[in-house]
Amino acid sequence: MEISRVVESGKLQNKISVLYFAFVLNWPLSIAILRRAKWRMMSTIHVPGNRAEHAVRLSWIFFGSTFVALILNGVWSLIVGTASPGGDEEDLVQGWEGVLRNIPAYLLLISVAALSVWFATQGGKRGSQRARSALVASSLVLLFAMSSVTRDATEVVMTTRAATITWLMFSCDAVLVALVFFVARQRINRASGR
Numbered sequence: 001m002e003i004s005r006v007v008e009s010g011k012l013q014n015k016i017s018v019l020y021f022a023f024v025l026n027w028p029l030s031i032a033i034l035r036r037a038k039w040r041m042m043s044t045i046h047v048p049g050n051r052a053e054h055a056v057r058l059s060w061i062f063f064g065s066t067f068v069a070l071i072l073n074g075v076w077s078l079i080v081g082t083a084s085p086g087g088d089e090e091d092l093v094q095g096w097e098g099v100l101r102n103i104p105a106y107l108l109l110i111s112v113a114a115l116s117v118w119f120a121t122q123g124g125k126r127g128s129q130r131a132r133s134a135l136v137a138s139s140l141v142l143l144f145a146m147s148s149v150t151r152d153a154t155e156v157v158m159t160t161r162a163a164t165i166t167w168l169m170f171s172c173d174a175v176l177v178a179l180v181f182f183v184a185r186q187r188i189n190r191a192s193g194r
Contacts, residue, residue, distance in 0.1 A: 052126035
Protein backbone atom coordinates (compact mmCIF):
# COMPACT_ATOMS: atom_id res chain seq x y z
CA MET A 1 0.00 0.00 0.00
CA GLU A 2 2.82 2.43 0.88
CA ILE A 3 4.74 1.48 -2.27
CA SER A 4 1.75 2.28 -4.46
CA ARG A 5 1.49 5.76 -2.84
CA VAL A 6 5.18 6.39 -3.51
CA VAL A 7 4.91 5.19 -7.11
CA GLU A 8 1.79 7.30 -7.67
CA SER A 9 3.64 10.45 -6.61
CA GLY A 10 4.42 12.61 -9.61
CA LYS A 11 8.21 12.85 -9.35
CA LEU A 12 8.95 9.15 -9.08
CA GLN A 13 6.41 8.22 -11.71
CA ASN A 14 7.89 10.75 -14.18
CA LYS A 15 11.42 9.45 -13.59
CA ILE A 16 10.34 5.85 -13.97
CA SER A 17 8.41 6.56 -17.18
CA VAL A 18 11.31 8.51 -18.71
CA LEU A 19 13.77 5.74 -17.87
CA TYR A 20 11.37 3.13 -19.22
CA PHE A 21 10.87 4.96 -22.53
CA ALA A 22 14.60 5.66 -22.89
CA PHE A 23 15.27 1.97 -22.36
CA VAL A 24 12.51 0.73 -24.68
CA LEU A 25 13.28 3.15 -27.50
CA ASN A 26 17.05 2.76 -27.41
CA TRP A 27 17.39 -0.93 -26.62
CA PRO A 28 16.99 -2.17 -30.25
CA LEU A 29 19.34 0.55 -31.51
CA SER A 30 21.97 -0.27 -28.89
CA ILE A 31 21.78 -4.01 -29.63
CA ALA A 32 22.05 -3.41 -33.38
CA ILE A 33 25.08 -1.15 -32.94
CA LEU A 34 26.81 -3.62 -30.61
CA ARG A 35 26.11 -6.60 -32.88
CA ARG A 36 27.40 -4.77 -35.94
CA ALA A 37 30.46 -3.58 -34.03
CA LYS A 38 31.18 -7.11 -32.79
CA TRP A 39 30.79 -8.56 -36.29
CA ARG A 40 33.07 -5.91 -37.80
CA MET A 41 35.70 -6.29 -35.10
CA MET A 42 35.68 -10.07 -35.40
CA SER A 43 35.98 -9.88 -39.18
CA THR A 44 39.07 -7.67 -39.05
CA ILE A 45 40.77 -8.68 -35.84
CA HIS A 46 42.77 -11.59 -37.29
CA VAL A 47 43.69 -10.08 -40.64
CA PRO A 48 47.33 -9.00 -40.58
CA GLY A 49 48.12 -5.59 -42.08
CA ASN A 50 44.56 -4.33 -41.67
CA ARG A 51 45.15 -2.28 -38.52
CA ALA A 52 44.42 1.01 -40.27
CA GLU A 53 40.94 -0.06 -41.34
CA HIS A 54 40.31 -1.53 -37.91
CA ALA A 55 41.13 1.83 -36.29
CA VAL A 56 38.78 3.63 -38.68
CA ARG A 57 36.00 1.15 -37.88
CA LEU A 58 36.54 1.74 -34.18
CA SER A 59 36.33 5.47 -34.86
CA TRP A 60 32.93 5.01 -36.48
CA ILE A 61 31.79 2.79 -33.61
CA PHE A 62 32.70 5.48 -31.08
CA PHE A 63 31.05 8.05 -33.37
CA GLY A 64 27.75 6.17 -33.07
CA SER A 65 28.28 5.51 -29.38
CA THR A 66 28.43 9.25 -28.73
CA PHE A 67 24.69 9.49 -29.32
CA VAL A 68 24.08 6.62 -26.88
CA ALA A 69 26.29 8.46 -24.37
CA LEU A 70 24.19 11.60 -24.92
CA ILE A 71 21.04 9.68 -23.99
CA LEU A 72 22.79 8.26 -20.93
CA ASN A 73 23.82 11.83 -20.05
CA GLY A 74 20.17 12.87 -20.04
CA VAL A 75 19.10 9.88 -17.98
CA TRP A 76 21.91 10.58 -15.49
CA SER A 77 20.72 14.20 -15.17
CA LEU A 78 17.24 12.95 -14.35
CA ILE A 79 18.56 10.53 -11.74
CA VAL A 80 20.81 13.02 -9.93
CA GLY A 81 18.16 15.73 -9.96
CA THR A 82 19.62 18.36 -12.28
CA ALA A 83 16.92 17.93 -14.93
CA SER A 84 13.25 17.02 -14.96
CA PRO A 85 11.00 15.76 -17.74
CA GLY A 86 8.70 18.71 -17.11
CA GLY A 87 7.05 20.77 -14.47
CA ASP A 88 8.84 21.60 -11.22
CA GLU A 89 12.16 23.26 -11.86
CA GLU A 90 12.27 24.66 -8.34
CA ASP A 91 13.25 21.27 -6.92
CA LEU A 92 16.22 20.85 -9.29
CA VAL A 93 19.78 20.99 -8.04
CA GLN A 94 21.29 24.24 -9.31
CA GLY A 95 24.69 25.88 -9.22
CA TRP A 96 28.07 24.24 -9.01
CA GLU A 97 26.65 21.35 -6.99
CA GLY A 98 24.57 20.39 -10.02
CA VAL A 99 27.64 20.53 -12.28
CA LEU A 100 29.60 18.35 -9.85
CA ARG A 101 26.80 15.80 -9.82
CA ASN A 102 26.83 15.68 -13.63
CA ILE A 103 30.61 15.26 -14.03
CA PRO A 104 30.49 11.46 -14.64
CA ALA A 105 28.00 11.90 -17.49
CA TYR A 106 29.98 14.82 -18.94
CA LEU A 107 33.20 12.81 -18.87
CA LEU A 108 31.55 9.83 -20.53
CA LEU A 109 30.14 11.94 -23.37
CA ILE A 110 33.37 13.81 -24.11
CA SER A 111 35.54 10.69 -23.71
CA VAL A 112 33.54 8.67 -26.23
CA ALA A 113 33.70 11.50 -28.79
CA ALA A 114 37.42 12.04 -28.14
CA LEU A 115 38.10 8.33 -28.65
CA SER A 116 36.41 8.60 -32.03
CA VAL A 117 38.84 11.38 -33.01
CA TRP A 118 41.80 9.43 -31.64
CA PHE A 119 40.99 6.24 -33.57
CA ALA A 120 40.41 8.23 -36.77
CA THR A 121 43.84 9.80 -36.32
CA GLN A 122 45.42 6.39 -35.71
CA GLY A 123 43.79 5.02 -38.85
CA GLY A 124 45.08 7.95 -40.88
CA LYS A 125 48.59 7.56 -39.49
CA ARG A 126 48.55 3.91 -40.53
CA GLY A 127 47.51 4.79 -44.06
CA SER A 128 43.75 4.31 -44.28
CA GLN A 129 42.09 6.20 -47.12
CA ARG A 130 38.82 6.40 -45.18
CA ALA A 131 40.40 8.16 -42.21
CA ARG A 132 39.76 11.66 -43.56
CA SER A 133 35.97 11.29 -43.53
CA ALA A 134 36.10 9.59 -40.13
CA LEU A 135 38.22 12.42 -38.75
CA VAL A 136 35.83 15.09 -40.05
CA ALA A 137 32.78 13.26 -38.68
CA SER A 138 34.38 12.52 -35.33
CA SER A 139 35.54 16.15 -34.99
CA LEU A 140 31.98 17.31 -35.60
CA VAL A 141 30.63 14.88 -33.02
CA LEU A 142 33.31 16.07 -30.57
CA LEU A 143 32.09 19.64 -31.12
CA PHE A 144 28.52 18.45 -30.57
CA ALA A 145 29.48 16.68 -27.33
CA MET A 146 31.49 19.60 -25.98
CA SER A 147 28.79 22.14 -26.80
CA SER A 148 26.19 19.89 -25.19
CA VAL A 149 28.24 19.68 -22.00
CA THR A 150 28.99 23.40 -21.84
CA ARG A 151 25.37 24.32 -22.59
CA ASP A 152 24.09 22.00 -19.88
CA ALA A 153 26.64 23.19 -17.34
CA THR A 154 25.84 26.83 -18.13
CA GLU A 155 22.11 26.26 -17.69
CA VAL A 156 22.67 24.46 -14.39
CA VAL A 157 24.98 27.14 -12.99
CA MET A 158 23.35 30.34 -14.26
CA THR A 159 19.83 31.54 -13.74
CA THR A 160 20.17 34.64 -15.94
CA ARG A 161 22.02 35.22 -19.22
CA ALA A 162 22.65 31.53 -19.75
CA ALA A 163 22.04 31.84 -23.50
CA THR A 164 24.70 34.53 -23.90
CA ILE A 165 27.31 32.52 -22.03
CA THR A 166 26.31 29.41 -23.98
CA TRP A 167 27.12 31.14 -27.28
CA LEU A 168 30.45 32.37 -25.92
CA MET A 169 31.31 28.87 -24.73
CA PHE A 170 30.29 27.44 -28.11
CA SER A 171 32.83 29.65 -29.84
CA CYS A 172 35.51 28.45 -27.40
CA ASP A 173 34.48 24.84 -28.08
CA ALA A 174 34.66 25.43 -31.84
CA VAL A 175 38.17 26.88 -31.59
CA LEU A 176 39.34 23.99 -29.40
CA VAL A 177 37.89 21.34 -31.75
CA ALA A 178 39.40 23.12 -34.77
CA LEU A 179 42.82 22.96 -33.07
CA VAL A 180 42.33 19.25 -32.36
CA PHE A 181 41.34 18.66 -35.99
CA PHE A 182 44.36 20.51 -37.40
CA VAL A 183 46.79 18.78 -35.02
CA ALA A 184 45.32 15.41 -36.03
CA ARG A 185 45.66 16.29 -39.73
CA GLN A 186 49.27 17.36 -39.15
CA ARG A 187 50.08 14.04 -37.49
CA ILE A 188 48.43 12.10 -40.32
CA ASN A 189 50.29 14.10 -42.95
CA ARG A 190 53.60 13.73 -41.13
CA ALA A 191 53.12 9.95 -40.80
CA SER A 192 52.26 9.57 -44.47
CA GLY A 193 55.21 11.73 -45.59
CA ARG A 194 53.18 14.50 -47.24
